[in-house]
Amino acid sequence: MLENLSERLQGIFSGLRGKGRLTEDDINDAMREIRMALLEADVNFKVVKGFIARTKERCLEAEVLDSLTPAQNVIKIVLDELTELLGRTDSKLVLGSRIPNVIMLVGLQGSGKTTAAAKLAYRLKQENHSPLLVACDVYRPAAADQLQTLGGEIGVRVYRGDGQDPVRIATEGVQDAIDNLRDVVIVDTAGRLHVDDEMMDEAEAIKRAVKPDQILMVVDAMTGQDVVNVSAAFAERVDFDGVIMSKMDGDARGGGALSIKQVTGKPIKFISSGEKPDSLEEFHPDRMAKRILGMGDVVSLIESAVKV
Amino acid sequence: MGFFDRISEGLSRSRDKFKEQMNVLLDRGPDLDDEFWDGLEETLILADIGGAAASEIVENLRDQATRRALPDAYAVLDLLNDQIASTFTPGGEDVLGGGPAVVLFVGINGTGKTTTVGKLAKEATDAGRTVLLGSADTFRAAAIEQLEVWARRANVPVCTRERGSDPASVCYDTLERAEQEGADLVLVDTAGRLHTSADLMRELEKVVAVVRKRSQLPVYTVLVIDATTGQNGLQQAREFDRALDLDGVIVTKLDGTAKGGIALAVSHELELPVLKIGVGEGLDDLKDFDAHDFARALVGDFDERE
Numbered sequence A: 001m002l003e004n005l006s007e008r009l010q011g012i013f014s015g016l017r018g019k020g021r022l023t024e025d026d027i028n029d030a031m032r033e034i035r036m037a038l039l040e041a042d043v044n045f046k047v048v049k050g051f052i053a054r055t056k057e058r059c060l061e062a063e064v065l066d067s068l069t070p071a072q073n074v075i076k077i078v079l080d081e082l083t084e085l086l087g088r089t090d091s092k093l094v095l096g097s098r099i100p101n102v103i104m105l106v107g108l109q110g111s112g113k114t115t116a117a118a119k120l121a122y123r124l125k126q127e128n129h130s131p132l133l134v135a136c137d138v139y140r141p142a143a144a145d146q147l148q149t150l151g152g153e154i155g156v157r158v159y160r161g162d163g164q165d166p167v168r169i170a171t172e173g174v175q176d177a178i179d180n181l182r183d184v185v186i187v188d189t190a191g192r193l194h195v196d197d198e199m200m201d202e203a204e205a206i207k208r209a210v211k212p213d214q215i216l217m218v219v220d221a222m223t224g225q226d227v228v229n230v231s232a233a234f235a236e237r238v239d240f241d242g243v244i245m246s247k248m249d250g251d252a253r254g255g256g257a258l259s260i261k262q263v264t265g266k267p268i269k270f271i272s273s274g275e276k277p278d279s280l281e282e283f284h285p286d287r288m289a290k291r292i293l294g295m296g297d298v299v300s301l302i303e304s305a306v307k308v
Numbered sequence B: 001m002g003f004f005d006r007i008s009e010g011l012s013r014s015r016d017k018f019k020e021q022m023n024v025l026l027d028r029g030p031d032l033d034d035e036f037w038d039g040l041e042e043t044l045i046l047a048d049i050g051g052a053a054a055s056e057i058v059e060n061l062r063d064q065a066t067r068r069a070l071p072d073a074y075a076v077l078d079l080l081n082d083q084i085a086s087t088f089t090p091g092g093e094d095v096l097g098g099g100p101a102v103v104l105f106v107g108i109n110g111t112g113k114t115t116t117v118g119k120l121a122k123e124a125t126d127a128g129r130t131v132l133l134g135s136a137d138t139f140r141a142a143a144i145e146q147l148e149v150w151a152r153r154a155n156v157p158v159c160t161r162e163r164g165s166d167p168a169s170v171c172y173d174t175l176e177r178a179e180q181e182g183a184d185l186v187l188v189d190t191a192g193r194l195h196t197s198a199d200l201m202r203e204l205e206k207v208v209a210v211v212r213k214r215s216q217l218p219v220y221t222v223l224v225i226d227a228t229t230g231q232n233g234l235q236q237a238r239e240f241d242r243a244l245d246l247d248g249v250i251v252t253k254l255d256g257t258a259k260g261g262i263a264l265a266v267s268h269e270l271e272l273p274v275l276k277i278g279v280g281e282g283l284d285d286l287k288d289f290d291a292h293d294f295a296r297a298l299v300g301d302f303d304e305r306e
């Protein structure tokens, strides 16, 4: 519906050519379109509200109103502001000096944690690390089998323990890494709802037991408005360090990325775009901003074409 | 516990913590002022109904409130609940509750297909039906093992082939075995796939075509959609419907704080009945869908009138 925001804004402003100056009403019309585009992209309602207020202010400045290409100017301001909000972040996996380093993954059911664990392990292996995967999901049927299979495919050791007690498996996993000279431990945990106190307690307990160097939350790119409730609760209980956005190979706009950054202050670190271990990519705020507005795919397409 | 209780339990647990992000609508008076209409729009958008649809609903209600001189917010919300409930496409009883059938479960990755198949197997067995499961997800790591665990839990047989085999062949085997064993409900789990993946969608089309051709029982396709899904859900449903001609949807993960508003758009636009809802990871966490309960959970209960 909002395939091309650029064109829509062009449409709003086109009647004005030759009429001279844009009025506040024109900007209001434009802001309505932008608001819709953001909501359509699943940016959280509250975040949209604040964003529109700020952006509108900038758009009402004389240079924009008087310019010959107001639509482009408005788009540029919107993109700037969005990119700013998404944050400049270092996508590289920065490891601490402790050996073994511990990375813990958390998130809702089915968000893509287990897949992301394998992807991280694969990436680390490429960078000459020797990772260990630890299967702390003792609830989902065949969760450990899944991790074991993925580990087997990428040639990474998997620690399963007794398959009963997640805290114990995590602790033993770290010891297993020491015994087997692994320098990074990736802890896969069960999917859990942010309102499930018992399961959130468990995540905290695993955290206390292994003191991860970083905790990454895996969030599905299709997530709607609820992403703020979920990420706020995870931020409060486990205080994660960054986000992996999964399933970015679809056509969801991924407005949740913006909402999470705004609500929790936590940066997006990686995007995951496929089921295979090699599809973990760096996060680029500018591309993400364009994607959220429905203008992004072109850039990514060009860049991936160049890479191949 | 009824489905609405279950959902409102989830809501009340999170309400304290997220009060400002939640349904402020309920905490204020019944005046039909701008604040009310804005609050209503916000509630609808936060339930993932979508910006455009939310504005449309609010505008429409505003009109009616004026024309019919509705006295207060309670009257408007009663109207809204009915309106939302009637927006869902009814029907679908034949798919899971009717006679013998083969049902394929499809959807994007991680929505809850395998889990739903497991829960349904239990429900149908309890109802006295003879169930057979088929594992046509031969792609995802340990998908077969996962379904096998569910089959054991529900105490039903499951037909599998090794990982990497042709999913259509698994379906073929499953149908053959269903005939031999006299199964009257065949539930087929398929691999999650994004609607944007042309290859995987074509593969699924082929699987369904094989089943339709081979089966002597009526064949249905059901889309499993995650309640946390935002606006992309409609696009997903369109693509799956275009490829497979869907017969219904099941909404999962309604035990969280997501309201599943996208299901409304999907059910309405694609004329698909909601067959069941998932409210947890356990064997018994599958409930019947009730449009009024769902509407009530979407907008919030407004029964605090004195």
Ligand SMILES: Nc1nc2c(ncn2[C@@H]2O[C@H](COP(=O)(O)OP(=O)(O)OP(=O)(O)O)[C@@H](O)[C@H]2O)c(=O)[nH]1
Residues within 6 Å of the ligand: A107, A108, A109, A110, A111, A112, A113, A114, A115, A116, A137, A140, A143, A189, A190, A191, A192, A218, A246, A247, A248, A249, A272, A273, A274, A275, B109, B110, B140, B192, B194
């Ligand atoms: N297309 C696509 N599929 C993905 C991506 N990441 C994960 N998946 C798929 O999403 C589904 C769920 O992924 P999992 O890794 O099992 O998710 P999880 O968070 O571990 O799930 P639970 O352990 O049940 O909470 C699987 O079918 C994965 O193959 C991605 O980036 N793109």
Ligand SMILES: Nc1nc2c(ncn2[C@@H]2O[C@H](COP(=O)(O)OP(=O)(O)OP(=O)(O)O)[C@@H](O)[C@H]2O)c(=O)[nH]1
Residues within 6 Å of the ligand: A109, A110, A140, A191, A193, B107, B108, B109, B110, B111, B112, B113, B114, B115, B116, B137, B140, B143, B190, B191, B192, B193, B224, B252, B253, B254, B255, B256, B277, B278, B279, B280, B281, B285
């Ligand atoms: N809280 C909650 N979790 C659910 C529900 N239904 C499924 N899940 C969980 O969601 C995760 C994914 O469920 P699956 O059944 O594996 O999903 P799937 O669609 O088969 O996934 P793929 O085959 O990888 O595409 C698992 O951790 C399930 O336990 C539900 O109604 N509520």
Ligand SMILES: [Mg+2]
Residues within 6 Å of the ligand: A113, A114, A115, A137, A140, A143, A188, A189, A190, A191
């Ligand atoms: Mg997992």
Ligand SMILES: [Mg+2]
Residues within 6 Å of the ligand: B113, B114, B115, B137, B143, B189, B190, B191, B192
């Ligand atoms: Mg599955």
